[in-house]
Amino acid sequence: NAGVTQTPKFQVLKTGQSMTLQCAQDMNHEYMSxxxxxxxxxxxxxxxxxxxxxxxxxxxPNGYNVSRSTTEDFxxxxxxxxxxxxxxxxxxxxxxxxxxxxxxxxxxxxx
Amino acid sequence: xxxxxxxxxxxxxQEGRISILNCDYTNSMFDYFLWYKKYPAExxxxxxxxxxxxxKNEDGRFTVFLxxxxxxxxxxxxxxxxxxxxxxxxxxxxxxxSYxxxxxxxxxxxxxP
Numbered sequence: 001n002a003g004v005t006q007t008p009k010f011q012v013l014k015t016g017q018s019m020t021l022q023c024a025q026d027m028n029h030e031y032m033s034x035x036x037x038x039x040x041x042x043x044x045x046x047x048x049x050x051x052x053x054x055x056x057x058x059x060x061p062n063g064y065n066v067s068r069s070t071t072e073d074f075x076x077x078x079x080x081x082x083x084x085x086x087x088x089x090x091x092x093x094x095x096x097x098x099x100x101x102x103x104x105x106x107x108x109x110x111x
Numbered sequence: 112x113x114x115x116x117x118x119x120x121x122x123x124x125q126e127g128r129i130s131i132l133n134c135d136y137t138n139s140m141f142d143y144f145l146w147y148k149k150y151p152a153e154x155x156x157x158x159x160x161x162x163x164x165x166x167k168n169e170d171g172r173f174t175v176f177l178x179x180x181x182x183x184x185x186x187x188x189x190x191x192x193x194x195x196x197x198x199x200x201x202x203x204x205x206x207x208x209s210y211x212x213x214x215x216x217x218x219x220x221x222x223x224p
Binding site: 048 | 113152155
C-alpha cells in the first residue's frame with residue numbers, strides 16, 4: 001500500500017512549456033485534490049475531483065487543467081507554464097476530512 | 112483576502128514546555144477546523160480537528176481550543192518534544208464533509224532540547 005504517490009519530485013520548466021504532474025493513490029478514495037504551497041500563503045486548492053469523470057475548480061484554478069479517468073489517477077496539467085506557477089504542488093486523496101492523505105509533493109521551478 | 116490567518120510565522124519553545132499555536136478566521140460560516148503537521152520534503156499529515164459545536168478537543172498531548180465569538184482557535188502541545196518540530200497549518204471548512212479546505216499560512220515550531 002503506497003498511499004499517495006507523486007511524480008516527478010522536482011522539475012524545471014521554461015516559460016511556455018507544458019507538463020503533467022502525476023498523482024496516483026491505491027486506497028480506492030473517491031475524492032482527490034491538488035494544492036499548491038507558496039511561501040506565506042499556506043496551501044491553496046487548485047482543482048478537486050469527487051470521483052472518476054467529475055472534477056471542479058478550487059481557489060486558484062487558472063492555468064491548470066485536470067481530468068479523472070480512473071479512481072486511482074488524477075493528473076494536473078500545465079498547458080503553458082509561467083513563473084507565477086513556481087511552487088510546491090501537493091496531491092491528496094481522502095474519504096473523510098480526517099483521513100486526507102497528502103503525497104510528498106512536486107517542486108516546480110518555472111524560469 | 113486570507114480567510115484563515117496564522118500571524119506567527121515561527122515559534123520556539125523549550126522541550127517539556129507548552130507550545131501554543133494560534134489561528135484566526137474571518138468567515139463565520141466555517142464550522143469545522145483541522146490542524147495539520149508538515150515535516151520538510153513530506154506532505155502534511157492530519158493532527159487533530161474540532162467541530163464548531165465543541166470548544167475543546169483533546170488527543171494525547173494535543174488539544175485544540177475553539178472560541179467562536181472571537182473566531183479564534185489554538186493548538187496546545189504539552190509537553191513539547193523535539194520531534195514536534197515542524198510546520199503546523201490550521202485549516203477550516205464549511206461542514207465536515209466539505210470538499211474545500213482553506214489553509215492558513217503555517218507556523219514553524221522549533222522545540223529546543
